[in-house]
Amino acid sequence: MAQYSIGQIEKISGVKSHVLRYWEEVIPSITPKKEMSGRRIYSQKDLEIILRLKYLIYTKKFTIEGAKNQIIQDAENIEKNFDAVMAIREIRADLSELYFLLQSLKNERNSNGK
Template sequence: MSDTGKAEGAFRTIGEVTAATGVAPHVLRYWESRFPELRPVTRAGNRRYYRPADVALVERIQRLLGTEGYTVKGVQKLLASEGRGVQQPASAPNAALAAMPALRAIRDRLQRALDAA
């Protein structure tokens, strides 16, 4: 059981997803309109119930947008390519991971320059 008192596989309400992820309800509803992969079950009164896979997708979208710097359009393309089974070349993820420290260093230098200005 999770900290909400529900079983791990139980459906979550929009309020519970908001509490667990920190993503506001209006943002969740917006993401539902932008990402066809995010489709919670709707019941009477248009109440949303999120499956564990939906919650995991919300967390992933949040990470991609907030931490990894993707745009909404970029996340849409990424999720669409995964849904179609498009595989990236094996070297592409490794090259991107290898470039991360250099990109972070550039970002940090730019931030210091902006702070100094």
């Protein structure tokens, strides 16, 4: 998985490092790991959240609090969608199993009737 320093995040996102450090304090979703030296190491997920925050704050003109709430809502929607996708996959597997069972019974009847 990709790892980024604060300088790399600043270059990629165009968000100044002091703003990134502030966002870390107020947005619990941004959780860079810190090395023993205190150097921040950001994950791909952190970068995606930072880019989303930048969009919400600078383009959509959200407040920090509004952007934070939107990020939380986005995460909840993703979780709900994931649960729905998993349920659909389970139903699809059950339907496939029933289909093959019915095909098997149909083939058995056809072979016994000949």
